[in-house]
Each structure stands twice: as structure tokens, then as C-alpha cells.
Ligand SMILES: Nc1ncnc2c1ncn2[C@@H]1O[C@H](COP(=O)(O)OP(=O)(O)OP(=O)(O)O)[C@@H](O)[C@H]1O
């Protein structure tokens with residue numbers, strides 16, 4: 001959606017608000033233009049200076065950021081948060097002394113300012129570490145007194161992330177319909193982007209896989225890279241996010257650089273919800289910058305001709321930072337549901353490939369595991385194999401794994417997915433809850449936290465949840481399970 005411009009009569013506040021809209025979208029140049037107009041009209045507009053400072057920081061123009069934040073401090077000397085941001089900017093510039101001073105000032109104004117305290121502790125620790133290094137490795141090189149941008153703490157090793165694809169869709173059991181979707185949306189445009197463009201299909205861009213845990217998001221992403229014959233960069237967000245200011249962005253940048261140097265490549269960001277999500281205070285500011293960096297890097301990928309695809313995966317797509325979701329950078333959302341009956345049978349067969357087996361009633365196994373995740377099925381196979389294994393270990397007498405072994409395990413080991421679906425239902429579908437007060441039922445409706453448009457994005461998942469709640473479906477599931485687990489096995 002294009003951003004509306006205020007008319008010629010626009011006031012400072014309108015420009016400020018417009019600046020914020022651009023900021024949210026990651027368009028910092030336009031954001032700054034609008035903040036400029038706002039402060040031209042109202043030279044004492046502290047909020048506009050503040051946000052302009054943040055926008056400059058996102059552009060890595062820390063000098064201007066510092067100048068704006070100093071202006072905020074001049075206008076609002078008791079504003080502790082400004083000192084805190086100032087400290088962050090100095091950290092980015094690798095000027096720990098000034099950062100420490102700024103955090104101390106923030107704490108003087110507000111002694112309970114936890115974020116400032118945390119950063120102060122971290123910066124002091126970092127400074128000590130750098131000084132120790134300097135005394136052991138030689139004289140300082142930077143004009144600021146300490147070694148120039150050598151914040152190695154927690155940085156990722158890019159080589160460790162780059163993988164040659166070892167697998168493809170042949171190792172993905174079942175899920176044929178999903179493979180077709182992925183081929184259509186990801187593989188074909190990737191393999192032949194010119195042809196895709198000829199028909200107006202957009203090659204590249206971001207694709208987000210979402211769905212319950214253990215159902216193959218990571219596994220399928222890897223196989224997709226294999227199908228595309230692309231290098232695969234597995235970048236777990238939890239490994240990228242770093243507590244040191246600036247490192248998260250650097251790590252992200254490294255990932256993208258490594259992708260560009262190894263084209264064709266697919267960057268896979270796992271656990272996307274770890275970027276953004278429910279964070280507060282300083283962490284939120286950190287994440288905002290990281291998210292902005294991600295948006296900027298993705299823009300770079302989109303506008304270049306290099307063959308780089310970005311994929312993400314998450315169990316909680318609605319917790320992914322709204323700026324990333326709204327930007328359309330992850331335009332294609334693909335729901336990875338638990339495996340269907342055919343896929344479950346295929347996963348069983350794949351997992352049993354190298355194990356000693358009796359004649360197995362595969363269809364029974366598929367039926368009994370209705371509602372199980374792929375990871376649950378793997379676990380069932382492992383535990384079933386343990387039964388004869390343990391016997392052979394103890395007695396020396398071997399036997400094969402039987403259908404009965406599987407059934408025994410499946411009676412004990414239930415699906416791990418219901419808690420996830422319950423949580424999701426509460427969060428995105430909305431739920432009616434009945435409470436009994438003085439014996440009378442009181443129904444309260446908990447609305448979904450998603451807007452109707454967002455609900456549309458997750459329609460496949462919502463459809464599945466609604467189906468799961470139907471009486472008919474529950475009854476059908478119990479019947480299928482009962483038959484599979486309790487009727488005698490024919491052989
Ligand atoms: N279609 C499949 N065929 C064969 N094995 C599968 C399939 N889907 C998943 N698996 C197996 O299930 C395991 C769990 O899958 P994976 O780790 O990809 O789940 P996930 O959706 O990424 O889970 P999480 O959300 O917890 O990260 C994998 O190790 C893989 O071996």
C-alpha cells in the first residue's frame with residue numbers, strides 16, 4: 001500500500017507520522033526526508049529528532065544518529081531512553097567509553113532502567129576483554145583508543161552454515177501435494193527464472209514455511225535446496241541474534257554475503273519467530289535494527305540478478321516481527337501440516353529401511369498415527385526397534401520387529417501436537433470459554449489477535465483447526481485409531 005503524502009498544508013505532526021510509516025517499512029531515506037520536514041516546521045520536535053536518529057542508526061550513519069539524539073537530550077534532558085540509545089550508537093561506533101558514560105547518565109535519571117544497566121555491564125565487560133586482548137596482541141589501531149570494530153564475540157562462522165545439498169525430494173516421504181506446491185512456487189522459478197518472468201511469475205523473493213513442530217519444515221527446506229541444486233545456508237535465528245549491539249546485523253550481513261558469493265544459493269532462516277516477536281525495551285530496539293537490516297538485505301537480493309532465495313520457517317508466524325510480515329518480503333506462505341495417511345506410511349517405511357522387519361501391516365501403522373508429527377513417527381519406530389533389540393542384547397536371541405511392537409509403542413506414545421494446536425487456536429482463531437460461576441455457565445469470547453486479512457493468510461491452518469474441532473472428525477479419528485490398535489493383526 002503506498003504511503004499517503006500530506007498536502008501542502010501538512011503540519012509537522014503529519015510529516016512525523018509519515019516518517020514513522022516509512023520507518024516501519026524499512027524505507028529510511030524517505031523516513032528521514034519526512035522527519036526533516038517535521039523538524040523544519042517545528043525545530044523543537046523532540047520525537048522527530050529521536051526517530052530520525054534511529055533511522056540514521058539503521059542506515060549505519062551513527063554520527064548523524066548521535067547528533068540527533070544529542071539534540072533530543074538538549075530538548076528533553078530527563079529523557080533516560082535517549083541516553084540509552086546514545087549509548088547503543090557509541091557501541092556501534094566501537095566507542096565503549098562514551099557508551100559507558102551515556103548508560104551511566106541514563107541510570108542516573110532512572111536507576112531502575114534495566115536495559116541500560118544490562119548494556120552498561122556488557123560494555124564494561126567487553127571493554128575489559130578488548131583491553132586484555134590489546135595488551136596481549138599489540139598496540140591499539142583505532143583513533144577512538146581501542147581496536148577498530150573487532151567485536152568478534154558470538155559471531156557466526158559462515159563456513160559452518162554453508163552446505164552442499166545432500167538430499168532432495170526423493171528423501172521426503174509422501175507429502176506429494178506439498179512437493180508440487182514447492183516445485184511450482186520455488187523450484188521452477190529458481191531453476192529457470194527467465195521462463196518464470198516471461199509468464200509474469202516472480203522468481204526469488206521470500207518464502208515462509210510454517211506449521212506445527214516436527215512436521216518437516218527444516219527437512220523440506222533442505223530437500224528444496226537439493227531440488228534447486230543450490231547451496232544451502234542454514235541460518236538459525238537464535239544463532240544469529242547476538243547480545244552485543246551491532247553483531248546481529250553483522251551476522252545477518254555475513255549470511256547474505258556468503259549467499260551472494262556462493263550462488264545459486266538458498267538462505268534458510270529457521271526459527272523466524274526469534275526475530276522480533278514479543279520483546280521489550282532495549283531488546284525491541286535491537287530487534288528493530290536487525291529486522292531492518294534483514295529487510296534491506298532482502299531488498300538487495302530482490303533487485304540483483306543473482307540467484308539467491310530466502311526461505312524462512314517458524315511455528316509461530318504471527319510472532320514474527322510485523323515489519324517483516326507486512327513488508328511482503330515473505331510473500332509466499334506455505335503451510336506444512338502433519339503428514340497425511342499416505343505420508344505417514346511412507347515415513348514409517350523410510351525409517352524402517354535398514355532395520356530387521358517381520359511382515360508389517362503398514363496401513364495399520366499409518367492409521368494408528370493419525371494426528372502424529374513426522375518426528376513422533378520417527379520416535380515410534382525407534383522405540384519399537386528397541387523392544388527386540390533389548391531382548392537380543394540380553395538373551396543373544398534375535399528376532400525381527402513386528403507390527404505388534406509398533407502397536408505396543410503407539411498405545412503408549414501419543415502425538416505431541418495437541419498442545420501446539422490448542423495454543424494456536426487460542427491465539428489465531430479465537431475461542432469461546434465457558435466458566436461456571438455460582439453454577440451458571442458464563443461464556444466469554446476470546447477474539448483472535450489477528451486481523452481478518454492475516455487470518456486469510458493462515459487459512460489452511462485455520463481450516464484444519466476448525467475441522468479438528470468437529471464432532472464428526474473427532475469420532476472418525478477415534479474409530480480409525482481403535483481399529484488400528486485393537487483389532488487383531490491379520491498376520
Ligand atoms: N516428509 C518427511 N519424510 C521423511 N522424514 C521426515 C519428513 N518430514 C519430517 N521428517 C523427519 O522428521 C524430523 C523432524 O522434522 P523437522 O526437523 O524438519 O521439523 P520442523 O517442522 O522443522 O520442526 P521444528 O518446528 O521443531 O523445527 C526430521 O528430522 C525428519 O527426519
Ligand SMILES: [Mg+2]
Pocket residue numbers: 217218219270313
Ligand atoms: Mg525446524
